[in-house]
Amino acid sequence: MSNPVVAALIARSNALGSDPRNTNYAGGNTSAKGTATDPVTGTDVELLWVKGSGGDLGTLRESGLSALRLDRLRALVGSYPGLEHEDEMVAAFDYCLHGTGGAVPSIDTAMHGLIDAAHVDHLHPDSGIAIATAADGRELTGKIFGQKVVWVPWRRPGFQLGLDIARLKEENPQAIGCILGGHGITAWGNTSEESQANSLWIIHTAENHIAGHGRPEPFGAKLPQRAALPEAQRRAKAAALAPAIRAIASEDKPVVGHFSDAPEVLEFLGSARLEELAALGTSCPDHFLRTKIKPLVLDLDADAGIEACTARLAELHAAYRADYGAYYRRHATDDSPAMRGADPAIVLVPGVGMFSYGANKQTARVAGEFYRNAINVMRGAEALSSYAPIDESEKFGIEYWALEEAKLTRMPKPKALATRIALVTGAASGIGRAIAERLAAEGACVVIADLDADKARDVAASIGGTDVAIGVRVDVTSEDEVAAGVEAALLAFGGLDLVVNNAGLSLSKSLLETTVKDWELQHDVMAKGSFLVSRAAARVLIEQKLGGDIIYISSKNSVFAGPNNIAYSATKADQAHQVRLLAAELGEHGVKVNGINPDGVVRGSGIFAGGWGAKRAAVYGVPEEDLGKFYAQRTLLKREVLPENVANAVFALCSADLSHTTGLHIPVDAGVPAAFLR
Template structure:
């Protein structure tokens, strides 16, 4: 497909022309299929262009993920080289449409396609997850990658972020970047890295967080500022930077906030953390309204304390909460489980499951929602 517009064309003009060319391409491809298909030919597969040429800019390739897009571009470049080589000797003549059809739709190829697994729910989607080198964030990144998404793991610790990304596969699947979410320049750099690595951005998870468990009279201004900077301000900065891309793309998207049951539950010795989480929870509602006109869904998840694999709990929060409740720290997960309706401990994977559902195809009409992932805490029921 050749995007035949001048370099001075606006983004809006380019998008409109690309949509027009896309529809024309699909019509041409359908005519090609119908002209060569027999009565027993299989149904036509999706006729979407893999290569878009923009004069003066270059080649853009598309696919279900970065790997398939890269392969498509390599095939195209090789085809150009074949044409150039042929024309240096005489002339290049492509095979007939009939022969192309035989290659594309031959019986064994169709049989192979029929045995292929169902497309993954997040194929073609590009996700940015903050605080994703451990705990809940890592579980979310792992689940999204398993569902076919390309993932950018953003974390304060670059080495851990890169290691977590490497566990998910090659750079075609995931990359790790360093990002302090309180710094707008680092946040913008993380968003830019996602766009540069994978070609866009579809899904953002505000997961980065920390906590200090202190009663009111022991909570300092520095304690308050730190927690609000990371969670309330940090989520705002990430959502703002991501929204610019999502709006420009005109493809919709998802923003997820990992809030907490503490955003609605009044627990002891927890003033700064719970207030910051309540801020995040209301950002969900505000942005759901503001970004809805652009097709962007904004939803939240309210977990109970996730002890296993948690960087927050390992960094002292667990010890403080155990002291507050008068139990050994190693029993904290069991304690949280016993106070729930279902008597189940909440794990990072449980939160990741909720993210996958909220951002998958089955909840395409849901925005402004908070999903509890707390095994049932009646005091945190939403009213």
């Protein structure tokens, strides 16, 4: 990063964006004006560097900036045809770009370019939006900030808003920034440090005024019947409700969920004015684009039973969809984009917490964070005045803005397993790890379940952050631990779509050497364990009404009679028949159940490393280090079976290409004639 102006802009952006009190994730933008050498003429040219569309200030890099020529950007003022043509002005920004690469210019580019200041920050702080959405926000702005901050009435982001702010700055030379009605704040400065200091002064002054002058209980009295349940109880209830709530959030298209029982969420859910304030919806465009116009609120007390909650949620969902459809029809015009879906993105459950949904875990989590921002905004506005978000028609205009539609079309095509939530047992090593890594690479969220909790967490961390994978301890022989593992999936990702029964072990012994303890151990882990996991998963899959997949990692030994392997092969045969039985039982719910029969997977296998490999090598009279080669040579293809080969088969079975396949066992053995299925 050679340009010092750009370096200072990135540093300022990261500092402001890393504190959620200053702005929400991917919200707001920053800019700097300076000069650079035109590579064509060799002369200096005046440029605007501004955060591009879709970027995040906290993690902004130079590649996330748009660089525009200021002379061309300012020349657009003379050709601006008015509010009816705002979208055309955004398209015109492309003709102001300097050089190649960089981010797509955002709708706020005009604001940054037209304001007569070298450095500009536009942010979405909760405290600032509280003033911006207060019914008497203009008066509060003067009272709180004096003449240092001016009020800008609500206007949709665009070229005209940039002209408005530029004019107000010119008319108020003493001002360091402005409150944008219904939206956020903008501040400026002659240096990067001054702009950052002015932004923070506005934010902290608003925070302090709300804290010092706000009335207590802005959400109304606390209702004892809606008070937060004890932590263990509310999280158990959240997990119990998660499948039903995901079902209603996914009627139009499947989504991933996030659960939050943060203190501010529970406070809001336990208040007397919950329904009244929630019905007003959010105001900041960034907020309601992620959270939809308003949440669905379960209007039952905290101690309501699961069955009663589920029944009421179904009623409320039908009403929500009808209401959203009416909202769309009230405002849609002939050229409006088609309705994108009528399901809620936020579901509030008193005493329990908030469920938020999106196309992936990060989007779902951020939607929940935005609604927490909205709660803070409502608290601040109600503490000083009354909360008055922008009009419904304005919300519709932004939600169904052609520019937002264009932004959606620029998003990369979803991966094959996007929105799928998987739980893989025995996933801390070998076949299980390879399966988990492949599923995550294809877009799934993955729960790494293993007897070794530390290794499970390590594998999850290596796959990605908690928006991609989590690691949990699960002893599949324990009904309670299996239930806890499924609950972890529900609380982390909102549901469950795909289960891989992979946990296993083996003891290579002859019939006479095999003890009852040996027999019971292997049957407990693989036969009983698979049954427990499949049963717990099936309850979720049925209630979600989204179908799903259950996959068993069985073995060629389920059909192949090898020496000194009585307990292992018998339990694998048990697993193989579970596949057929469950396929027959769960098909009416859209749940596919299939199996995979690998040959011995030596490389990376926890089973083989734990002594099984040495014993099988002894049975076949080969050195243990050559066991993989030995297995390969007895196959038709003369290829060693690797964990990745099994993972590939799992992906195939749960992909759209095999949507009509259930009750099948796929051999992944490089061709063992004795294990051919008949």
